[in-house]
Amino acid sequence: MFPLSRTSYSSRFLSRLPRSTKFPVLLSQNQSTRLLAAQFSASRKFVPKNPEDFETPKKKTGPNVFLGIGILGSVLLAAYYYKIYRTEDDKKETNSDQTTASDANEEIMDSERFTKEEIAAFPFNSKKIVFVLGGPGSGKGTNSLKLVEEFGFVHLSAGDLLRAEQNRPGSKVGQAIKGYISAGTIVPYSITIALLRDAIMDHPDATKFLIDGFPRSLDQARAFEKTITDCQAVLFYDCPVSTMFDRIMDRSKTSGRIDDNEETLRNRFKVYLNQSYPVIQDYSTKDKVRAVSCIGSVDDVYNKTKLSISDIVN
Numbered sequence: 001m002f003p004l005s006r007t008s009y010s011s012r013f014l015s016r017l018p019r020s021t022k023f024p025v026l027l028s029q030n031q032s033t034r035l036l037a038a039q040f041s042a043s044r045k046f047v048p049k050n051p052e053d054f055e056t057p058k059k060k061t062g063p064n065v066f067l068g069i070g071i072l073g074s075v076l077l078a079a080y081y082y083k084i085y086r087t088e089d090d091k092k093e094t095n096s097d098q099t100t101a102s103d104a105n106e107e108i109m110d111s112e113r114f115t116k117e118e119i120a121a122f123p124f125n126s127k128k129i130v131f132v133l134g135g136p137g138s139g140k141g142t143n144s145l146k147l148v149e150e151f152g153f154v155h156l157s158a159g160d161l162l163r164a165e166q167n168r169p170g171s172k173v174g175q176a177i178k179g180y181i182s183a184g185t186i187v188p189y190s191i192t193i194a195l196l197r198d199a200i201m202d203h204p205d206a207t208k209f210l211i212d213g214f215p216r217s218l219d220q221a222r223a224f225e226k227t228i229t230d231c232q233a234v235l236f237y238d239c240p241v242s243t244m245f246d247r248i249m250d251r252s253k254t255s256g257r258i259d260d261n262e263e264t265l266r267n268r269f270k271v272y273l274n275q276s277y278p279v280i281q282d283y284s285t286k287d288k289v290r291a292v293s294c295i296g297s298v299d300d301v302y303n304k305t306k307l308s309i310s311d312i313v314n
């Protein structure tokens, strides 16, 4: 377990962002929930503008039977309409940063390269999976590449797989992926898990996998466990927002990524705290999290990384 009550953020960075995007990086479940509620709903608060907004609604003098019947009828009609007309596609469609638990039943996309029988026969359970998590720019990719070089992990970056699918001629989901990534929101896991599943199957002889940047929400974590396998550990890069911001802004000069810009980055931070951070909290209750501070030189951080997963690398 790692300490969950620490906060890390710099006033220099915070002064550059609107109030709604400022948050401490490490918070307890209650703290983060309260903070989120306060920060992200502040803009949606009801503000009385007209004199009548301040008035207490007048109490009706007697039961209005017709009104009651009308309301009941509307509710029943709405429920009927919802049941009959809401299609499976509607349920899967989610382009907001508020992926909900109801999405946890999404079907994983079929493979274009492997048959259902090949997928069913693949020994996913025999693979050691380490999730590499942390906010945007916290150092997931940098350290994963070093672990690959030194210890022969297979590195699967969910973001890289999605970008490759986005650019693949003939992809049925390329355009949709582009929409999510440019908004800084999470691609439905039916797509991401399918890409990860196929990428794992491309390495039948490998035993150790680093899955970088996934899962980004609790429902994704549960769906991966259900359809692929459980992870052995979570390598978590604990990084102040100010540092992540500066590093991404630096990276944006050469990355060519559509989402490495200030506006999308604000949303990525919001999605990270709102949806991805609870994944780290959840795995920490299962004693799976190995937290590494991102502060220090690339070599320092890598040395801390090696120490934190020394039982897995060998």
Ligand SMILES: Nc1ncnc2c1ncn2[C@@H]1O[C@H](COP(=O)(O)OP(=O)(O)O)[C@@H](O)[C@H]1O
Residues within 6 Å of the ligand: 134, 135, 136, 137, 138, 139, 140, 141, 142, 143, 247, 248, 250, 251, 294, 295, 296, 297, 298, 299, 301
């Ligand atoms: N310890 C470090 N010190 C300074 N810069 C770093 C460090 N670790 C990573 N970087 C740089 O920060 C940027 C973001 O790192 P990256 O590994 O791409 O993050 P992530 O994969 O988490 O988005 C990259 O440009 C990388 O070179």
Ligand SMILES: O=c1ccn([C@@H]2O[C@H](COP(=O)(O)OP(=O)(O)O)[C@@H](O)[C@H]2O)c(=O)[nH]1
Residues within 6 Å of the ligand: 134, 135, 136, 137, 140, 157, 158, 159, 160, 162, 180, 181, 182, 184, 185, 186, 187, 188, 192, 212, 213, 214, 215, 216, 259, 268
């Ligand atoms: O499991 C994933 C991983 C990535 N993404 C999308 O890909 C973007 C970039 O993710 P990546 O991990 O490459 O970069 P990071 O933001 O961590 O630097 C995210 O903002 C999401 O839009 C996603 O939807 N699901």
